Amino acid sequence: MSPLAAPLAGPLAGPLAGPLAANAETLGFFGRDPWWLVLLKAVFCFAFLVGTVLIAIVWERKVVAWMQLRIGPNRHGPWGLLQSLADGVKLALKEDLVVKGADKAVYVLAPIVAAIPAFMAFAVIPFGPAGNEVSIFGTRTPLQLTDLPIALLYILATASVGIYGIVLAGWSSGSTYPLLGGIRSSAQMISYEIAMGLSFAAVFIYSGSMSTSEIVASQQPTWFAVLLPVSFIVYVIAMVGETNRAPFDLPEAEGELVGGFNTEYSSLKFAMFMLAEYVNMVTVSAVASTLFLGGWRAPWPISTFWEGANHGWWPMLWIVLKIQLLLFFFIWLRGTLPRLRYDQFMKLGWKVLIPVSLVWLVMVATVRALRNEGYDFANVVLYVGAPLGAVLLVALVVDLVRKKPAPAPEPAPAFDPMAGGYPVPPLPGQELPPVPRRRRRTPQLQDALNGADPSEGS
Template identity: 80%
Template sequence: MNPSLAAENLSMFGTDPWWLVVVKAVFCFAFLMVTVLFSIVWERKVVAWMQLRIGPNRHGPWGMLQSLADGIKLMLKEDVVVKRADKIVYILAPVVAAIPAFMAIAVIPFGPAGNEVSVFGHRTAMQLTDLPIAMLFILAVASVGIYGIVLAGWSSGSTYPLLGGLRSCAQMISYEIAMGAAFASVFLYSGSMSTSAIVEQQHDRWYILLLPVSFILYIVTMVGETNRAPFDMPESEGDLVGGFNTEYSSIKFAMFMLAEYVNMVTVSAVATTLFLGGWRAPWPVSTFWEGANHGWWPLLWFVIKVQLLLFFFIWLRGTLPRVRYDQLMKLGWKVLIPVSVVWLMLVATVRTLRNEHYDFADIALYVGGGVLALLVLSFVADLFREKGEKGREAEGSAAQPPGFD
């Protein structure tokens, strides 16, 4: 397959019969639901092992049906609606939060873009659809989910949910800018916003090796986007009781939990697509096995990579404490955004020089000189800032009136 299968040629999509489209849509939904059910049990098991506990072990073999039991329990609980709530918005908020979480998976490739698998005798791509601006579609639907959280906080008629919703909104704005810059560096390298084309461009080298800073930026921002520990400020129990979903119970609370875990799966799938080669087999396997990237095998490699990233979420929750809200905002605005913008400029410079057929030594010289100049400017700015702070402290201490004897 030509790596330039790009957004300009997506002719393999839109030709499936309607029933095959329905089958693929049901598969995407089932993939998310099964992964969520497994991830909840896995999270509880892993955290229990970290804390030297046993974890769930009653429902099903090794406690694997614990998620199903929890879902049944939540559905059977009383559905309480507080009197001061705006009932229509209060009921719709969980739906608004849950539906966008399922939409992004539609453009994620589970296998090669060519018609490589047979479903009931029809050759089809292992992807529901693709778009020339598929990554922008993912950013757009990811942003819609925040409305559900904000509306849940506002419509509950309570102080704590409102504060949790506002925190989540501020957090989303702060971290989505850096996430978009990380996406943009991938666009510059691949030359396309199509997910299938981005995976095809990683046929010889994954972007985690070419764009390590973008990968680190995305990993940090995806934790902030999903409101997971240590960035779970919108639902911190210590100061907000339960955050934006304090007043929710029964199936509505379950929908918020479902949206959170589906978002975890989605951002992990996006990270796999952009930086980890997507459905491609890992390096040792692909070197000695030619069929590793054909047939149904790509689905296995994709699932393994997604599960490793989900384990990363669990590992963070089990090891790191929750950060303060001011630290969260400082990290987003003073670290992630400046670093992402500077890195994007460097990537754009490298791509421009490569397109102009400059030698690698010249590119390294120009980019290294720019980085060195930025470091020198940053060092000089820190010196002046520190000098100014010391001067203000000295003036403040001199202006204080003498104390009484």
């Protein structure tokens, strides 16, 4: 038994002793690596994120070009695979401009604050089982940098810190458009973090743990995307809004805010913001894979006939493939959906996702309580409640996007262009009074005109 699990045997001998002891036993695999192995894992996580970002940028440009019947980048490297590397070198060689009215200290600090939390959240993503499954230079170690009893809270906390970098970038630039973009981005990310946190809460309640390795272990044999479909749908929508990606890229709307919060940035500072955006995409994809898609576990057809698919180095392959699949989902959204209006986007978050998540959370908590009491129909309740929740979500979305008849416009007040004594053009919404028609000639007037002497008018 692990030293962390031993103290739980006595005071927690009740119904919670089993889950807590198992959780402590799992967490006991971490914290025993030598310092050089911890450093090696940290370097690997950093290199994996940067390498995945470089691949994702090229992949995105290629896929979007294919969807738009274009060729895409094809000059740098074979098939244009080095295009993202060339873009990074180009940004590094550009002039680093600083706006005259900017707060220079905060202006320089903002990209760092935005980029570092994006890397930190990846530390608790498991690439393999918590047991000592692999050997690195003769040392048995799990394929995970670390794990925490509150790993889900750690992910939410690091995501919230990244908002400060965006707000500080908009405020310190000393310009109108970055400030508006920063405010809009912070409101968007805070709003959708609530829905994301509620989807996390459903996973935590059903699995009984906030440890990422324990959550993956709880998804045997059925993934939480099947058991908790509403939470999965809400998280997928929230992760797109959290990363400011299309169709939720409102903080970077070119027609409204030029470039958004990073309008006044250039060179490496601009590159750090772009790196933070793509690293966030990789991180939220890894979190979705861990919480809902079985994490490092092999997909269903493979795991049924191949017992070794979830052992050794193979689990790393499965989670990387799931991350790439979700990155393709980001790219597909960008190439197919138009940008939403800001009011539609906020209405979706506050009037649809959050209420649906709250109702679903109550249902999951009820099922969890029944399961703790020994009832066997917990899964039946979930299978019945999941379609009901999905139907409710679809109904709310359809009601949100359905075109409602516009109210009849009120008649505009009469406009007199000569009311002030001189002619004035009408304002928008005002109409000139109709020109009076020519007076119709009466028979008497027509006879008088016909009998008049033509010389009288000369």
